[in-house]
Amino acid sequence: MDFLRPETLAEALELKASRPDAVPIAGGTDVMVELNYDHRRPAALLDLTRIAELREWTPGLRVGAGVPYVRIIDELGAELPGLAMASRTVGSPQIRNRGTVGGNLGAASPAGDTHPVLLASGAVIEVASVRGTRMIPAADFYLGVKRNALEPDELIVAVHLAPAKGPQQFSKVGTRNAMVIAVCSFAISLFPEENRVGAAVGSAAPTPRRAHQAEEFLASALDFSAPKPLLDSVKREFGELVSQAASPIDDVRGSAAYRKHALAVMARRTLGWAWQELLDGEQQCA
Amino acid sequence: MRVNVTVNGEQRQADDVWEGESLLFMLRERLGLPGSKNACEQGECGSCTVYLDDVPVCACLVAAGQAQDRSVRTVEGLADGDSLDPVQEAFVEAGAVQCGFCTPGLVVQAHDLLDRVPNPSDPEIREALAGNLCRCTGYEKILDAVRLAASRR
Numbered sequence: 001m002d003f004l005r006p007e008t009l010a011e012a013l014e015l016k017a018s019r020p021d022a023v024p025i026a027g028g029t030d031v032m033v034e035l036n037y038d039h040r041r042p043a044a045l046l047d048l049t050r051i052a053e054l055r056e057w058t059p060g061l062r063v064g065a066g067v068p069y070v071r072i073i074d075e076l077g078a079e080l081p082g083l084a085m086a087s088r089t090v091g092s093p094q095i096r097n098r099g100t101v102g103g104n105l106g107a108a109s110p111a112g113d114t115h116p117v118l119l120a121s122g123a124v125i126e127v128a129s130v131r132g133t134r135m136i137p138a139a140d141f142y143l144g145v146k147r148n149a150l151e152p153d154e155l156i157v158a159v160h161l162a163p164a165k166g167p168q169q170f171s172k173v174g175t176r177n178a179m180v181i182a183v184c185s186f187a188i189s190l191f192p193e194e195n196r197v198g199a200a201v202g203s204a205a206p207t208p209r210r211a212h213q214a215e216e217f218l219a220s221a222l223d224f225s226a227p228k229p230l231l232d233s234v235k236r237e238f239g240e241l242v243s244q245a246a247s248p249i250d251d252v253r254g255s256a257a258y259r260k261h262a263l264a265v266m267a268r269r270t271l272g273w274a275w276q277e278l279l280d281g282e283q284q285c286a
Numbered sequence: 287m288r289v290n291v292t293v294n295g296e297q298r299q300a301d302d303v304w305e306g307e308s309l310l311f312m313l314r315e316r317l318g319l320p321g322s323k324n325a326c327e328q329g330e331c332g333s334c335t336v337y338l339d340d341v342p343v344c345a346c347l348v349a350a351g352q353a354q355d356r357s358v359r360t361v362e363g364l365a366d367g368d369s370l371d372p373v374q375e376a377f378v379e380a381g382a383v384q385c386g387f388c389t390p391g392l393v394v395q396a397h398d399l400l401d402r403v404p405n406p407s408d409p410e411i412r413e414a415l416a417g418n419l420c421r422c423t424g425y426e427k428i429l430d431a432v433r434l435a436a437s438r439r
Contacts (some may be wrong), residue, residue, distance in 0.1 A: 029329055
């Protein structure tokens with residue numbers, strides 16, 4: 001096995017082009033587990049932790065693929081509340097000190113915590129190779145169980161996300177608060193100025209996926225220009241449509257039926273929280 | 287491969303390091319530092335917690351090669367000669383150590399918490415230690431130890 005240690009992104013892209021079999025490693029929280037358990041024996045590891053440009057974020061917002069969760073929580077909670085909420089539910093403090101959104105995207109596990117947020121918020125993934133840069137909408141990034149849209153010579157460079165234009169919420173079901181792989185998860189983003197809603201489920205289908213019908217129903221049912229308290233019937237229908245968007249399986253973490261049920265509950269609750277935030281905001285303005 | 291790394295303030299060199307091996311393996315098996323414990327090898331238990339450039343991490347999830355030119359501080363590096371760190375003292379006095387296997391990781395993690403938050407609330411202590419499993423104590427004595435250490439700093 002080779003251990004490749006580029007100092008710059010350009011160098012990393014050259015290495016990845018000449019060694020497409022090299023497995024990128026950043027925080028190591030997924031890759032090292034596979035190595036420790038001998039589930040994977042790559043020909044080479046490509047260490048990305050020495051590349052300063054991957055560990056920066058810039059206003060607007062471009063978040064480097066190597067920014068660890070702890071910094072998203074500490075530095076970006078106001079601009080990216082949904083992503084910060086999801087980041088808080090990742091692993092433990094030690095894991096959040098190391099793990100990165102880039103790694104979440106690279107692993108492309110259907111249970112990855114940040115995926116529903118990236119989908120609901122309309123994130124765009126910046127990937128690069130020596131051939132150039134591609135901007136891939138999150139909705140086109142997840143192709144299958146642990147499969148993403150990366151070509152063998154490409155690396156994930158950054159995530160582009162506009163600062164939140166409305167309330168965002170994230171919810172995750174697990175057996176305890178820490179160190180939990182999601183049984184299922186859900187994210188919602190409201191875009192009041194655009195009369196638009198983003199909603200996505202995690203750990204409830206072969207890939208994280210958006211709940212299109214639920215988004216459309218809610219956008220038409222909500223009056224963003226003069227928000228009034230939510231009708232129970234709207235919350236119920238939204239929950240039902242979110243549940244229908246999922247196609248979960250029975251596995252060790254939970255049954256398909258439970259996941260469907262829990263998604264409807266999470267959708268109703270997070271909608272309630274997000275809408276309340278909007279109502280509270282209106283009152284403050286009045 | 288060869289890895290050069292500062293460990294507990296000393297410049298160290300490890301040879302014949304396998305490219306896929308963890309920082310934990312290198313510390314324990316090549317550098318003679320068995321304080322950090324090897325249990326789950328998947329970041330679930332926190333027993334291998336060490337500082338990497340002043341940030342607590344699971345050493346089992348860091349590739350040894352990623353520690354090149356970086357600074358590592360293990361549980362062995364907390365005491366000052368024969369005098370224990372206040373966190374270590376508090377663990378002994380509060381009865382927070384039973385079998386002792388989880389202790390090194392908990393001590394390092396608690397040490398970091400108190401560096402960042404000198405007077406943590408109970409929820410802050412629980413959150414900070416959420417990635418460290420103990421199967422003996424039921425955690426109450428560990429919480430006592432962290433509160434005791436905080437009160438003495």
